[in-house]
Amino acid sequence: MNRYLAVALGILTAVGGFVDAGDLVTNAVVGSRYGVSLAWVVVVGVVGITLYAHMAGKVMALSGRATFEVIRERLGPRAALVNLGASLVMTLMTLTAEIGGMALAMQLLTGITPAVWFGIAAVVVWLVIWSVKFSIMENVAGLLGLTLIVFTVSFFALDPDWTVIRSQLMARHAPVHSLSYWYYVVALFGAAMTPYEVFFFSSGAAEEHWGKRDLAISRVNAGVGFPLGGLLSLSIAGCAGMVLAARHVNVDKMSEVVMPVGSALGVVGLTIALVGILAATTGAALETTLSCGYILAQYAGWPWGKRLRPASAPQFHLVMLVCLLIALGVLATGADPIKVTEFSVVFSAVGLPLTYAPVLIVANDPDYVGEHVNGRVVNGFGVVYLGVLTVAAVAAVPLMIVTGMGQ
Amino acid sequence: MLLSDLLDRPVLCDGTAVGKVIDARFTLTGRASGPLAQPQLLGLVVGRRRGAAFLGYERRTTNRPAVINRFFAWRQRRSFLVDWGDVLRVEGVVELSPDFTRWSAQV
Amino acid sequence: MSDLPRHPGCDGAVIDASLHLLDRTALDNEGLPVSVIDDLEIDFESKPQPVITSLVLSASIFGPLYRGHPPSFRLYRVPWRSVSDLGSGIRLAMERDDIETTWTERWLRSRLIGRIPGGRHAPE
Helix, strand or coil, X not given: CCHHHHHHHHHHHHHHHHCCHHHHHHHHHHHHHXXXXXXXXXXXXXXXXXXXXXXXXXXXXXXXXXXXXXXXXXXXXHHHHHHHHHHHHHHHHHHHHHXXXXXXXXXXXXXXXXXXXXXXXXXXXXXHHHHCCHHHXXXXXXXXXXXXHHHHHHHXXXXXXXXXXXXXXXXXXXXXXXXXXXXXXXXXXXXXXXXXXXXXXXXXXXXXXCCHHHHHHHHHHHHHHHXXXXXXXXXXXXXXXXXXXXXXXXXXCHHHHHHHHHHHHHHHXXXXXXXXXHHHXXXXXXXXXXXXXXXXXXXXXCCCCXXXXXXXXXXXXXXXXXXXXXXXXXXXXXXXXXXXXHHHHHHHHHHHHHHHHHHHHHCCCHHHHCCCCCCHHHHHHHHHHHHHHHHHHHHHHHHHHHHCCXX | CEHHHHCXXXXXXXXXXXXXXXXXXXXXXXXXXXXXXXXXXXXXXXXXXXXXXXXXXXXXCCCCCHHHHHXXXXXXXXXXXXXXXHEEECCCCEEEXXXXXXXXXXX | CCCXXXXXXXXXXXXXXXXXXXXXXXXXXXXXXXXXXXXEEEECCCCCCCEEEEEEECCCCXXXXXXXXXXXXXXXXXXHHHEEEECXXXXXXXXXXXXXXXXXXXHHHXXXXXXXXXXXXXXX
C-alpha cells in the first residue's frame, strides 16, 4: 500500500482506537461535574501515552523484545511475576469493562437486555482474534470508532458558551481544594494512560512486523493519532458538561453518556454515537484480550502473536480464552459494567509506574535499541512523568476510598 | 554448581565481610564450543546488595536517564570485580585471598 | 567505583552471567520464544578457568515463587554448544520439539488448540 495511505490509515486507526469504555465513562462523568476544566489532565495523559507507547514500540522494533520480556529481564523474575499479576488483574478488569460496554451499546441499539449480549460479545471477540488478520482487525475497529467524532460535532452543534469553555480550559476556578477533584484527576489519568495500551502498542509493533524503517511511522501514528483521540475524549466531556451538568445528572448509565448527542443531533446522531461506542469498546475488548495473552506469554517465554497460527501459540490462545471466560463470569454475577469501568481506571492508575519504569530504562539501553537511545528531552519528560505517575499511583486508592469514588 | 547458588553468597577476606556475589563475569575468547566460544570465568562481581544491581546501571554503557543512573551508581558505589585468581574457594562462603585486587566492575 | 583500575581481561568480549544471560528469553533456531533462562551450570573444576557448561531453562512460570532450585534431575539443561547467538534474546541452534520444556505446548496443540477448527490455519 502507498506509504502515505498507510500512514493516514495508521493515524485514523489510532484516533478511533484511542477511546475505550474507560475514556467514555470517565470523561462523561467528569464532564457532567466539571465541564472541560480537567482538559489539562487529558493533555498530560495524551502526551504521556504518546511518549511511552512510542518508546515501547521502538524497543520492540529494534530489539524484538516485548515489554514484559524487558520487565522480567530488568526487574528479575520475582518482581516481574508480581508486576505480571497486577498487570493481569488490571487488564482483565479493563477487558470486563469493555465487554460490558459492548453489551450496553447493543442494549441501547436494540432494546435487548445486556445479559444476552455479554456472551455474544465474548464469542465475537474470540472469533475475531482466532481468525481475523491483525491489521484488518485494527483498521476496521479503528475506522469505525472514528464515528465518535459525532461527539465533537454535537459539541459545536450545542452552541457552547465560549467564555465559559475558555475559562474551564484554563482551569480557572478549578476546585483544587476538593478531594473529589483530585480523585477525578487520577481517574482520568488512569483512563488516558491505561497500561494495556503500552503492552498492546509494543506487541502490535511485532504483529505488524515493524523494523527500524517503521520508527518514523510509529512516531507519527502515536504523535498525531493519540492527541486527536484526546480531542474526542474532550468532546465527550464538553458535551456532558453542557447537557448533563445543567440537569444534575450523575452519570451512571451508558444512556446518559450519549444523551448529549441525542439532544444535539437527534436520533440519527444518537445511532451514530452508539455505533461509535460499539466499535470503540469492541476494538478495546480485542486489544485487552490480546494484551492478557501477550503479557503472560512474554513473561513465560511462550510463543505469542496473531501472526502465528494458533496451533503454534497454543498457550497464548488458551490464556485469552480463559480471560474471556473470567470476564464473562464477572459480568454474569450481575456486576454493573459502569462500576467495573470506574474501578478499572482507578486500578490502572495504580499500576502505571510498574509498567512505565522499565520501558523508560530499556529505551535508553543500547543493547536493546542500538543508537536510537532516547534523547535528553524525551528522557526529561519521561522521568518527570514517572514521578507524577508514582504520586498518582500512591494516591489513587486512598482518594477512591475517602471520596467514595468521587461523590 | 548452579549460578543461582553462587549469587548472593557472602564474600569474606581474612574473616571480614567484603560484600556479596552479585554476578560472575566471563570472557568469550576461549575454545569454541559450538557456534560460540565457551565462556571462561574471568572473575566475580562483588557488591553490597544484588537487588540494587538488577537494572545494571552501575556497570553498563547505559548512562541515561542521568537522574536514574546517578541514583543507582550511588547505591552500588562499592561494587568491584575480583579476578578468579584471587578467589580461594567458593564452597559455602566465598573466600578471597588477603591481597586481592579490586578491579572496576564497569563493562 | 569509577576510579578502580580496569581489568585487562575486560577488553575482549565479556558477558556478566546475571546481567546478560539470566532471565533472558531463550529462542529456538527460528527465533521464536521457547523458554526463559532460569539458571546456568558452571563447572568449577574445569582448567584453566571454570566454564559455563549449560543453560538451565525454566520449568514453570511459578518457579520464582520458590526458594532455591529444583533437584538436579528435574533441571532442563541445554549444553552451551547449542547456543548460537547472544543478543537481547539467547538463540539456540535447536528445533523447537527437541527442547523438553515445550511439552505443554505440544500437548495443548494436539489435544486442544489444534482441534478447534481453524487452529492450524494462519490468519495471515
